[in-house]
Amino acid sequence: xxxxxEKTEPKVLIDDEFRTMYSQEHEGILDSIYEKEKSIQTMTxxxxxxxxxxxxxxxxxxxxxxGKYFVSFKKEETSTFDTASFKxxxxxxxxxxxxxxxxxxxxxxxxxx
Numbered sequence: 001x002x003x004x005x006e007k008t009e010p011k012v013l014i015d016d017e018f019r020t021m022y023s024q025e026h027e028g029i030l031d032s033i034y035e036k037e038k039s040i041q042t043m044t045x046x047x048x049x050x051x052x053x054x055x056x057x058x059x060x061x062x063x064x065x066x067g068k069y070f071v072s073f074k075k076e077e078t079s080t081f082d083t084a085s086f087k088x089x090x091x092x093x094x095x096x097x098x099x100x101x102x103x104x105x106x107x108x109x110x111x112x113x
Contacts, residue, residue, distance in 0.1 A: 030108065033108060034108050034110065037108065054071065055073055058071065058073045061073075062074045
């Protein structure tokens, strides 16, 4: 009869509602996510002035057509709701109709460094 190989799980501790895990696999995945998120932030910063340059060139036109690209830069009207004013002027109605939700916010920062 063969003995079953036991699967060893990483050591997991619950600490102030945070899960602490000592696993190279998870660390590697988090490293990858962190580096990609940093790259996205860097690229976004680099793209911003380039977009501004093209937008300034387009000026008041609806867009730009080149031999390779079509860029639309039309004005569009949007509406927003002034929640703070409504809450101030009609607090009972605000409380009656506001829907509160819980959500989870992802934040990834290096612990040390």
